[in-house]
Amino acid sequence: MDRYHWILLFHMAGAFMVVGGATLAGIFNVAALRRERPSEIVVLFRLTRIAVASITVGMVVALVFGLWLVADLDFVKWSNTWVIVALILWVLANALGGAGGKRDKSARELAEQLAAQGDQPSQELRARLRDPVSLALSWGSGVIVIVILVLMVWKPGH
Amino acid sequence: MLAILRPDSWNFPLFLHVFGAMAVTGATAAAFVAALGAQRWPWLRVVVARTLFFATFPAWLLMRLGGQWIDSKENIPGDPGWLGVGFIVGDLGFVLLIVTMILGAVSVRRPQRNWPNGAVAVLTGVYFVALIVAMVAMTGKPGS
Numbered sequence: 001m002d003r004y005h006w007i008l009l010f011h012m013a014g015a016f017m018v019v020g021g022a023t024l025a026g027i028f029n030v031a032a033l034r035r036e037r038p039s040e041i042v043v044l045f046r047l048t049r050i051a052v053a054s055i056t057v058g059m060v061v062a063l064v065f066g067l068w069l070v071a072d073l074d075f076v077k078w079s080n081t082w083v084i085v086a087l088i089l090w091v092l093a094n095a096l097g098g099a100g101g102k103r104d105k106s107a108r109e110l111a112e113q114l115a116a117q118g119d120q121p122s123q124e125l126r127a128r129l130r131d132p133v134s135l136a137l138s139w140g141s142g143v144i145v146i147v148i149l150v151l152m153v154w155k156p157g158h
Numbered sequence: 159m160l161a162i163l164r165p166d167s168w169n170f171p172l173f174l175h176v177f178g179a180m181a182v183t184g185a186t187a188a189a190f191v192a193a194l195g196a197q198r199w200p201w202l203r204v205v206v207a208r209t210l211f212f213a214t215f216p217a218w219l220l221m222r223l224g225g226q227w228i229d230s231k232e233n234i235p236g237d238p239g240w241l242g243v244g245f246i247v248g249d250l251g252f253v254l255l256i257v258t259m260i261l262g263a264v265s266v267r268r269p270q271r272n273w274p275n276g277a278v279a280v281l282t283g284v285y286f287v288a289l290i291v292a293m294v295a296m297t298g299k300p301g302s
Binding site: 001005006008009012013015016019020021022023024027028031040043044047050051146149150153154 | 166169172173176177179180181183184185187188191192195199201202205208209213217293294297298299300
């Protein structure tokens, strides 16, 4: 394998970790919305940590090797619109995902508290899980990642 | 960045293939993790079965059909090894996912039996590794 394919391989591995992790997080998020007992919701939140780790590492790996590709390839310029927009969206996706994650943390802490106090279904926990702002932040971050993938494939303005 | 510049007509099938591949990898990982968890929390078996049926298999379809579409457009000369790996993982994945979905359904319908869920954990783990191998082969294109 030549240098280009090695860098591309790591860039793609990072992208797989991000989109794969987001898929995993989305699946466990939907599953949590369908459960009632706090202890079960706690388990799903804990499983989601695997997705968060995958997304966090993948975001960094995809960025580092993506920047390396831009620096290495003659036909891609730092001034290309799709490169600049992708970088802005990368920052935005991280910001939205991070904000959504903080709100999810408070829901997880409430679920852990309720699980330790009798493990009965709670209206408050249900409301926290269905909080439209939290859902918009987390799912919005995932949509932005897909838009970045679209930019990478189409390279508009190139 | 995905590969070098290519004709515009290749972009949509390539996007479907790559997005499907990423989604099927994540959904397979979700089924694997949930199946492992179901050994301790049996209620997770429902999550495993639904994940396989509503996420893993549709994502596999997207990956496989997108792959066939882009292959028909690219008309790659010869039969390079990296393409063969992709086809093997894609086509064997169909059989494996059908078997896994049946086992996932059995593990929900027959909660007293533990082996179907264990088999789902093993099969999804094996398929996850196969998908990673396919990703490495199709991106790195070793030998080409």
